[in-house]
Amino acid sequence: MTKRDPSRRALIKSAGGLATTLAFPARVLSQAPAAEAITPALIEAAKKEGKVNFYTAMEINIAQQFSKAFEAKFPGIAVKVERSGSERVFSRIAQEYASKITNVDIVNTTDAAHAYAWKKQGWLAPYVPADAATDFDALYKDKDGQFAVVRIVFVAIAYNTQLVKPEDAPKGFKDLLKPIWVAKLVKAHPSYSGAIMTSTFAMARDLGWSYFEALAKQKIMQVQSAVDPPKKVAFGERAAMADGADYITILEKEKGAPIELVYPVEGAPIINSPNAVFKAAPNPNAARLFQNWFCTPEGQEKLVAISGQYVPHRKVRSKPGRPQLKDIKIMRDDPEALLKVADEIKAKYASIFKV
């Protein structure tokens, strides 16, 4: 610690509110830096570093496949994937930074509010990949160039077609409150999953907390990650999921599982998932190269091909067979508002669902 603070009061405070301990002075940047392309110099510098620590909430198989593609494209740079739920990743980084451990190079979170939190703390390095500058809509990038949305997920409903009769298939969130769904639902957790945190915020806003209070009476099976409910429905552990990641549902269906995705009539909560490079990254060049490639048509196409997720790049088409992004009824997100109430949401959720 460069600044000594000998008071015990400060000690308890800084250890207690880990994230409030600022490792680096906050700096306000009003302008995004100039966009950068992938240059031979960047590749060379990244190769010297030889690795990149990628913290992400992406489903582990997908994250690893994507990383392998990057490693194949740029031999000599190993991607170390640290996968957990976004809320866990957020805790992890806060805990590590509070102990001066700057291990993270680049992060991908499904709770966009995190990007605003890190930006506010001055932890992020401004970096604008060339493609993000030219081919990403303004809504997908930070105005100061500190992060950019690289993938788009929806929180949706799904049901097992062997366990649910077609006429009983749910069409929206509120259908799941019917008595036939008692003990039949699986649901992910907003204190673990950033996608579920984002969707819980949106649903509490649009449907009211009373929806969750009613849902809690349905004897749900509480799992953690948003990628888990589709798996549980696919192998028949529960008949339907009350929330979960749409892309995993599609992947399970492609593997032959009896599962059907439903974008709820109330609107599917949209999860704009940003990437951000950390200022104190131990492998800054590899982090930038990874971030840059993530935004290229090649990286974006790779992501679509292996996972079926939506991507923001204008020139990259969504996966054949999936609806167009504009045709999905969206329940909108609001990361800056979520940032202010995230802790309340966790507490409220825990009091309603008991875990």
Add this chain to the structure above:
Amino acid sequence: MTDESVKSDPVPNRGGVVRRFDASGPVLMLFSGILVLLIVLPLIWLILFAFASKDGGFTIANFVTIFGDPAFQEPLVTTLIIAVSVGLICSIVAAPMGWLVARSDMPGRGVVRTLVTASFVTPPFLGAIAWELLAAPNSGLLNQAWRGLTGAQPDQHLLNIYTLPGVIFVIVCYTFPYVFVLVANALDRVPGELEDASSMLGARSWTTARRITIPMALPAILAGMLIAFLQAMNLFGSPAILAIPAGFHTMTTKIWTLFQFPPKLELAAAAAVPLLVLTVVLLRAQAQVLGRRSYAVLGGKYGAPRPVPLGAFRWLAFALCMALLMLPVFLPYGALFNAAFSKFPSKILTWETLSMQNVHFTFFELSQTWHVMKNTFLLGALSATLGTVMALVISYLAIRKAVRGHQMLGFLATAPIAIPGIVLGVGLFLAYTRPWISVGGIDIPPIVLYGTLWILLIAYVTIELPAAYQQLSSSLQAVHVELEEASRILGATRLKALRQITAPLLLSGVIATWCFIFVAVVRELSAAAILFTSDTKVLSVLIFDLKESGDLGAIAVLGLTMLVVTTIVIAGANLIPGTRHGMGQRRDG
């Protein structure tokens, strides 16, 4: 040291007490210092935080919350229900099994002992995941089989592991070995003459059992029940895996959630205090009960106990034991094997579903696997070595009364048994992540070990020290001091006597202790779950991570790998001549 021991009088006095040598002061200081640092420092921080408000002032508000808020009351009650049930059920199941193995002529007693050891070596969290595969209400293999046999409807189920009884059942599966080992070892030592005398005096078998055998085993049963209670109370993995999906918390899982953002360390510390206090109180109670009830079966030479003939029931008893051991060993490992090599973890493996995809993913795609394995087995070997050396030195000093104040060393080395893994994790986190503090005007620099393997090493050594100390001090007691003294009378120095006489006789005990710590460290989750960072992740934490995203195939592969490596290490250590595998009291999360 050699010079000093030559200078000191090599002839012991008549009480069998070796005269202290001059280095005793520094030696005692050094080891007490290490032990205090290991144990007392994290506890001080734990207590400090438990009574601290958010802004650093003194408060009891944290305890008001812990005991007043239903969000904490409910887990506390649940934890007590689980712990009491586990203690009772373990005793009911394991005590008769221990008797059968120790005192009856039941066939396959060695097989039963081995299988109990196998359930002992199984990490409880892995057992819990395996039981999800078996008894999840809809996809569980046993429920599927039941529906197949009875033609029941898809939403009907025989078993539901995501319930309070389910959690209790799984904890019992991996806790009963504590009771079994204690009872079997105690009965091994009861001389057969007592029972013979009873029957010679005309008592029937049942009377002999009631008047002789059961009272002899009772202290061990009570001790076992208590250990089972404490294990269940302080266990983190199994409830985290089974209770949270069912919608309830135990104290350990609740403490763990307090570490999530925004971390509430004061509450976590306060919530850990009841676990700590209850553990200390119960261990005191146990010491008292055992102190009064332990029967002196030492002294004199007794014949080996004669096995009680079971007659026609011999094979029935064996069949019953095997049926019970299906639950912690055969069924779970079968389910893990199935999940590891199948495309669908919830379907019985066939030639069509056979797949190496999980194996390939785990070893060639998952970028963390190798790093995490290296961390785990490195920590296992280091902790085992360091823990064994420390336990050896401390038990030597304590048993041979080689330094003044040796009782304190023994006490300090046993003290961590009262600290639950998750509590120690919280304490160490608080102790070794802190920034600068000022005590009485003196600035104390930070000791930041969080983020290094050192903090995990400290946690593991501390957690395993009591068991290691107990094992080695009993081994050392078995090597009578007269042997060392004879050597020293013949002119050997203390160190030479140690090297030539004591060390070879102790070898088997040392290796058993080393293996024991190694196994325990590899399967430890509760302290590691608090103390890991991305770079210092261990296998148990990786499995737990994968569990949270539902990657059952990779978990099965990692779990089986863990078991194979552990088995190889133990088998390798036991190849050293003159060793046998031993197990005693231990704890885990």
